[in-house]
Amino acid sequence: MLVIQMEEQCSSLDVARVCDLLERRGRETKVVGDGKAPRIVTAGNGEEREILAGLPGVAGLAATKHPFPLASREIFPNDGVVDIASGLAIGGGNMVVMAGPCAVESRSQILETARGVKAAGAKVLRGGAFKPRTNPYSFQGLGNEGIALMVEAREATGLPIVTEIMSTEDLEWLEPHVDIFQIGSRNMMNFSLLKAVGRADKPVLLKRGLMATVDEWLQAAEYILAGGNSRVILCERGIRSFDKSTRNTLDLSVVPLVKSLSHLPVIVDPSHGTGRRELIRPMSLAALAAGADGLIIEVHPEPDAALSDGFQTLDLAAFDDLMQSISSLTQMMKTDEERRKCALKIAM
Ligand code: PEP
Ligand code: MN
Numbered sequence: 526m527l528v529i530q531m532e533e534q535c536s537s538l539d540v541a542r543v544c545d546l547l548e549r550r551g552r553e554t555k556v557v558g559d560g561k562a563p564r565i566v567t568a569g570n571g572e573e574r575e576i577l578a579g580l581p582g583v584a585g586l587a588a589t590k591h592p593f594p595l596a597s598r599e600i601f602p603n604d605g606v607v608d609i610a611s612g613l614a615i616g617g618g619n620m621v622v623m624a625g626p627c628a629v630e631s632r633s634q635i636l637e638t639a640r641g642v643k644a645a646g647a648k649v650l651r652g653g654a655f656k657p658r659t660n661p662y663s664f665q666g667l668g669n670e671g672i673a674l675m676v677e678a679r680e681a682t683g684l685p686i687v688t689e690i691m692s693t694e695d696l697e698w699l700e701p702h703v704d705i706f707q708i709g710s711r712n713m714m715n716f717s718l719l720k721a722v723g724r725a726d727k728p729v730l731l732k733r734g735l736m737a738t739v740d741e742w743l744q745a746a747e748y749i750l751a752g753g754n755s756r757v758i759l760c761e762r763g764i765r766s767f768d769k770s771t772r773n774t775l776d777l778s779v780v781p782l783v784k785s786l787s788h789l790p791v792i793v794d795p796s797h798g799t800g801r802r803e804l805i806r807p808m809s810l811a812a813l814a815a816g817a818d819g820l821i822i823e824v825h826p827e828p829d830a831a832l833s834d835g836f837q838t839l840d841l842a843a844f845d846d847l848m849q850s851i852s853s854l855t856q857m858m859k860t861d862e863e864r865r866k867c868a869l870k871i872a873m
Contacts, residue, residue: 723752
């Protein structure tokens with residue numbers, strides 16, 4: 526990976542000249558920073574260094590061995606904002622709550638949930654149609670029919686939809702129907718699938734692998750970015766630990782940590798992260814206090830009757846109550862942020 530630092534006084538023509546030279550040699554380019562002194566990042570291995578160094582407007586060149594250059598905040602310092610659907614974006618101060626059942630089960634179940642979560646303030650509807658179940662005899666999801674029901678729920682409510690893709694074979698036909706592809710925890714290291722969604726023109730919600738380190742997770746994101754898809758949202762959903770009192774150990778420390786390492790938005794899934802309905806509320810609030818850009822929460826009209834993950838699912842009333850607390854918390858955090866900015870200005 527090559528980073529080309531442009532001069533402060535460079536013109537847009539200088540930037541275009543560098544990009545054009547690289548692109549004619551089959552290299553993809555990305556211009557970072559639209560103000561003064563932009564940088565151009567390319568997957569080049571350094572062959573073009575001499576020619577590039579002589580071009581007008583080029584201040585310097587550096588080859589980076591960073592394991593996840595496109596995902597890194599070091600190279601891309603500004604908060605990434607991922608456009609989800611018309612008028613809806615996540616990251617850079619836009620907090621988004623995604624909610625819905627673990628799996629689509631029926632028309633009435635998904636429509637009732639979609640209407641309920643929308644009324645409570647959710648901005649994206651979740652619902653799995655292809656379910657990665659541990660046991661082959663467990664409910665596997667409604668497949669294509671489940672996707673059709675998600676599409677119907679979007680039409681009824683206007684909520685964009687997020688759903689899991691498990692196979693590269695489904696990419697082509699699924700892409701026009703979904704608003705966000707979810708890569709589940711079990712597939713975080715399915716490199717063919719990562720490459721496939723890297724070619725897609727839809728945002729990708731990349732869940733942290735069951736046992737993935739932060740480094741592995743960010744390198745998985747890099748696969749998608751390197752494929753040309755810049756709309757990646759990271760999702761912490763708990764990791765395996767020795768303690769079975771919760772389904773997983775929700776690692777909230779990764780929220781500020783990953784946000785310091787990467788510009789990508791980070792959301793938290795307290796349902797899979799804890800596996801316990803009563804822990805969703807405190808962990809949702811804690812995640813937002815830690816700086817998460819959003820949440821993804823399992824909600825069902827009748828959690829005890831759900832075909833999967835009912836034990837970590839809120840009913841509509843509990844979700845509505847949580848959304849009210851979220852609204853108070855985010856308001857409080859905004860006020861506090863303004864106070865801090867003001868205090869900093871006075872100190873300077
Ligand atoms: C899900 O969101 O329904 C799911 C299966 O999540 P994860 O991949 O985090 O287990
Ligand atoms: Mn689930």
